[in-house]
Amino acid sequence: MSPSSPDAAPAAPLRQLLHDALEDAHFVGHVEAADDGSALKATLYSHRAPFTESLEANDWLSKAGIFATATLNEGRYVVITLPTAASVNQLITSLLTPWITAHTVAKQLVDLLETHGVISDVTVGTSSVELCLSDHELGSVVRLAGMLGAPGIDNGLDLLRKRGMRRLTERIQWLITGVVGSAARAVTEPGCAHQQNSLTLHLTIDQARRLVGRLETSPLPSQDRSPATGAA
Structure with missing residues (x-):
């Protein structure tokens, strides 16, 4: 269930943070400001997300407690609209952090062996x-x-x-x-x-x-x- 009182701080200032998190998680995606200039839109091209359709994405967002909505663009890629800073941080924590952690540990392992x-x-x-x-x-x-x-x-x-x-x-x-x-x-x-x-x-x-x-x-x-x- 989505939070009833989401943090009112806008998502837009966290555009670079979300962009960097996608890169660190090795997700292929694009982040841009929404038309209202306050929210962010994250288009996910990566197949690593646990959803490929808007219904699946909205169900996942709801279960994760993330105040956001998902649609499909003309290319049939999932676009997540994040209205608040809290929703951006929640998306990073729930979707991207597990991948970031795994890639960080894997790189440390490969680098140590290479030395x-x-x-x-x-x-x-x-x-x-x-x-x-x-x-x-x-x-x-x-x-x-x-x-x-x-x-x-x-x-x-x-x-x-x-x-x-x-x-x-x-x-x-x-x-x-x-x-x-x-x-x-x-x-x-x-x-x-x-x-x-x-x-x-x-x-x-x-x-x-x-x-x-x-x-x-x-x-x-x-x-x-x-x-x-x-x-x-």
Whole structure:
């Protein structure tokens, strides 16, 4: 149900704030002042919103307690009219903040790994992060384990064979579970002529944040004596 007494402060002064929040959430959209010069109109081109039609959007806004209305433009994209500053802040909190949080944690994770020479790809959702490590012999997974205090996690394993990959998956899954404090899931995909072997960690946002915290305490490459740093 929409609030009965919404904040009377106009939405228009928060145009840049909403624009920046859309960008930080990786939403494709456009923000402009409404005809009355007081309200804001946010056109959402992104498919990340939990609605694609005006009826769905209005129902979502009502359930979220946001004093706003939604229509479809000629291109059949949802346009949300936000009359007050309070409604802008509520939209940011309910729709965009979960995505902003997820992308922030994912970027921290990727950047930390890169400082240690581990290249990764991430897929982000509002409640999860999928971290993919790919290379021929899964050396990036071994490197990650070393960063987490488990060097030699691949001892005795032939990582060019499915059995070796499966055992490594089990080991890294237990390691990550211990680091983040709750059950994590790891999945490997054997490569082929055109694709390298890969291991994907499926993490909740809280697990990813805990992993970031642990990696922040890992020695930098210049301080690490492992062969992967190229030290003599």
